[in-house]
Amino acid sequence: MSFLSRRRWSPYAVGSLIGMLSWFAFVTADRPLGVSTALAKTAGMVEQTIAPGYVAANPYFRKFAPAVDWEWMLVAGIFLGAFVSARLSGDKPEAQVPRLWQRRFGPSRALRYAAAFVGGVILAVGARLAGGCTSGNGISGSLQLAVSGWLFFACLFASGLATAFLLYGKEAELD
Template sequence: MEHDGGAWSPYLVGALIGVLSMATFYFSNQPIGASTSFARIAGLIGNLFSKGHTESLKFFQETKPQIEWGVMLMVGIILGAFLAAYTGGEITAQWIPPLWEEHFGSSRALRLGVAFIGGTVMAFGARLAGGCTSGHGISGALQLSVGSWIALMCFFAGGVVTAKLMFSI
């Protein structure tokens, strides 16, 4: 699946994601999504430290913290991303991308801090929106959900605004 020694073709990957989404619906009657799986993992970690408190939360009463197919999908996404980067020759030992360094300097702490804050805001937004980019952008859009199409447009608009604000592109 290597594309001329470089990155994988986005057209091929997009088509494969579409086939995966259709197969997921066909075989399990479940949409592809990631945010609930992250929440389940957080619940499993919460159970390790404060089982009673975690079990008392309404979210975890409705969404049991357990390892199920969505959590395994997340493992597959991480392994697949590594495989794609490896076979595409895109693994680097670079902590700070050149564009980031040009605008914000070479501080690893700043880069990791901003990434952590961004991830936290995205997780909050995914829970608020009732799904993440994969849930709304792939599965919801595939089902022609109006709410998912609106969410998808907001994801793109938010990305454009963030890039403009951060990098003056």
């Protein structure tokens, strides 16, 4: 079990494990891996406490009932797994604000956290508009040899590179 305390794992091993998890999801739930639907279901559960009639009449929530299900538990497992992994490996960030961010935007933790939050919201909205997140569109789609999955990955990497160069310019090469 010493591999659990490593700071970095082999991307080949992790990719293989994600592939096996995806197969398991198809075999047991007849659904591809995905986590962004869990976010929408969580919003639906919150909405049910405020406006149950709206949720009951909403076509999206009739198709994807707001409930704690296996996708929701996968999200909880991702958070728990990341926490346990960080604890076992002793992996702690050297600084709350990375050096590259500090050089470009200053040392403010509040600005860094606000930018991360806004980026997360944009990512979540984009995932719902696209009908799935990285795991749903990319991993599950490419495992099924869907052109859309491979196209998604190509666009993901291209937009990631473009965003890094827009935010950090040539400095992104330094870190």
